[in-house]
Amino acid sequence: MSRYSATEIEAKWQKAWDKAGVFAATRSADKPKYYVLEMFPYPSGRIHIGHVRNYTMGDVIARYKRSTGHNVLHPMGFDAFGMPAENAAMASGGHPKDWTYDNIREMVAQMKPMGFSIDWSRMFATCDPDYYGQQQALFLDFLEKGLVYRKNAVVNWDPVDMTVLANEQVIDGKGWRSGAEVERRELTQWFFRISDFSEELLDALDGLENWPAKVRLMQENWIGKSRGLQFSFDRTDEGGPIEVYTTRPDTLMGASFVGISPDHPIAKALEAENPHIADFVARCRRGGTTEEALEKAEKLGLDTGIRVKHPLNPDWELPVWIANFILMDYGTGAIFGCPAHDQRDLDFCRKYDLPVIDTFLALDDPKPVENEAFVPPKTEKVRWINHFAGLDVATGQEAIDATIDFAEAQGWGTGVTRFRLRDWGLSRQRYWGCPIPVVHCDACGVVPERKENLPIELPYDEGGKPIDFSVPGNPLDRHPTWRDCACPNCGGAARRETDTMDTFVDSSWYFVRFTAPKADTPTDLTEAGYWMNVDQYIGGIEHAILHLLYSRFFARAMHICGHLPEKSIEPFDALFTQGMVTHAIYVTRDENDRPVYHFPEDVEIHESGARLGATGEEVEIIPSAKMSKSKKNVVDPVQIIRDFGADTARWFVLSDSPPERDVEWTAAGAEAAHKHLTRVWNLCDRIAAMDPDAGGDGDEALLREMHKAVHDVTLGIESFGFNAAIARLYAFTNTLSKSRAGAAAQKRAIMTLAQLMSPMTPHLSEDIWARQGGEGLIATAPWPVADPAYLVDDTVTLPIQINGKRRAEISVPKDMDKAEVEKAALATDAVQRALNGGAPRKVIVVPGRIVNVVV
């Protein structure tokens, strides 16, 4: 008997696939195409077991679709620009470019042994000048179509390092290196006009039927369409009116103050002349720019002294406050506060002793607001207190609509639709990104670079020396020569834009570039027309909003510029979001009670816990958390392949956990997966050794199970139920190994089993196929089809419930009609006993499923 040696067979079959070129994506008219794509990785240097799970899922789909007669495109590349490369250069010298390409080489070397059916000839990295040069061409086309513009926007400013910080570099409101309190500062930056597409991006979500509902909902909320009232408050002094926007105009009678953003023009004007207000506004600008930081910050306010008149009652004056929680980006940067029906406004009013005025009360419990705002759903009916539009009992939504109509009829306000979605700021004040291809000319202003000068490449050196990342700030900005250029317009001396692009730009069109990775235009319309759209996109839920929304915008913009056919403005037909791979964390404490983390391989598990292999010290086990290098709870795929082989790793990451959920990596689980594959290997040996003419018992039963397995596994793969498909394969393997059927039936069964396993364990399956005398490669063999005649049993077992609890079961022919089934059910002992001579109150018969008798 032979032994299962994953190392031998995996290398062997990978060579065979290469030689046969089975994974090269080719266009042809005779087959339908199928484009499967996993979100491409950042080249951190090591592949992560989470990557393995992600790419294995995609590979299962790719291999399955190939065997069901599709031309499959399954590419791989690298999202290679971004901060980690600069951080590495800062931390240990070296150049971001070298670091990145070294990492890519290393990761490819780690991915190849996994046996993914990838067309490696299409691989590229976003930091290849070939790629980012085409991205610059796209930028210029967008610029020409008015899809890009410049405006001021706030950034995190480190006042000590005099540099812009990313959100993740702001820790507790302080710069990560200097420790200085971060400020919000305005800078002129480039923006994509994604908000012009708000309505369309929202409406088109309905068509994305094969996206998870939760992702569509998250995008809908992110785009945030709202209808409200825009109107103005007249000032009691000489100043002009203050425009406000509100989604709850029905609460106008409960207004107790008008709030303006610290960045509102009025606040800025006051800041210039009033030191007290300048101090306050400066205080508001402290801290990071994230919405989370703004929402969690202490709510601060300052009375400007300005007074405005209530639009419905000129004698009613309201104070104007500057408040730090009002965003200049949303609406008009000014609101009115209604504390009775908004918790934040209520907290603000209690803090600054402003009045609280109820405008409506609950029908069942009409009590005035104390310290909890009354905010019922807009669909709930409430009682209004002298509402100006004459409402009495009505829902919030009815009141909003009536108020807008009323204001429009009286001419003091307008119903307005607004979106939360802001334009996409793409400027980054960093080196390791795609340069923005424009120049600044004193004579001509901002001038686009000529396309024939693309790519505008990043300089590798500065003045013969490697670029210095030990100094804060953007090396391009202080580069001695790179900035100097001739104005494409007048030919005079000019300076390059030194901002580079957000890495989300890189990942917003790479999926199109895979269809023609070497084209000398951004896309090749023939190739894109054939391969697009992505039929199945697979990636993490953390990209549910930004990456996917930006890509949807980019596809539209590319279509407008003629780089994509109209059918591709929604580039991803189906989306699947997979879970993470997690692992327990092992911790001991040092003398100061600080945690010390340990790698899983350094820890020995015993009955009551775990201890360090080296010292025997007891280790605390923190259950299952996202893998991270700092916590050392990482599992290295390379180690797993060395120990068990790629097929085991692939099998394990798909089994046990549903793909959309997190999976816990355990050494025991990996061993168990390997044991099972060995069992299948041995089964193949046993069957191969049978006398080919040997008869046996139960051929028919084995075939029946085989066809059911084909049916269930096929359904499992098509519905991303990989764990269920694998459970089914376990069950079928158990059936086969106990079968006494004849040689022919068993051989047929093991070959079918190998095929059903082949998307998950392609090497092992290929080997079994060859040893059983299968024709050609299993990778190109057609997928087995279940014969429906074998799928239905003649009799079914029906559970009998009494009052919803299972009390008995009956076995009946599958076609037995309802009345007969009811008769049989009522005749059972359990039902007779429960009825105790009486008649049932009700009998529910669900054919083929269940009988419920209500007594």
Add this chain to the structure above:
RNA sequence: GCGGGCGUGAUGGAAUGGUAGACAUAUCGGACUUAAAAUCCGAAGGGCCUGGUCCCGUGUGGGUUCGAGUCCCACCGCCCGCACCA
């Protein structure tokens, strides 16, 4: 803080509103063996008068239904995102 999701045996999990715990891990018992490993066979949610087709069981508390792990409401815990991490 806001938006979205998840919660089932010791463990990972299965279950178109219809027999809760498929399949697997760990555990225990048996076979084989001088012994162990490997392999094979079997048991197994908890409880109790320890074989009764008995009671209790899907984070907690309510609700809808003939019937709820599944649908609705509230709460608790954990995870993801919040526009310069990718």
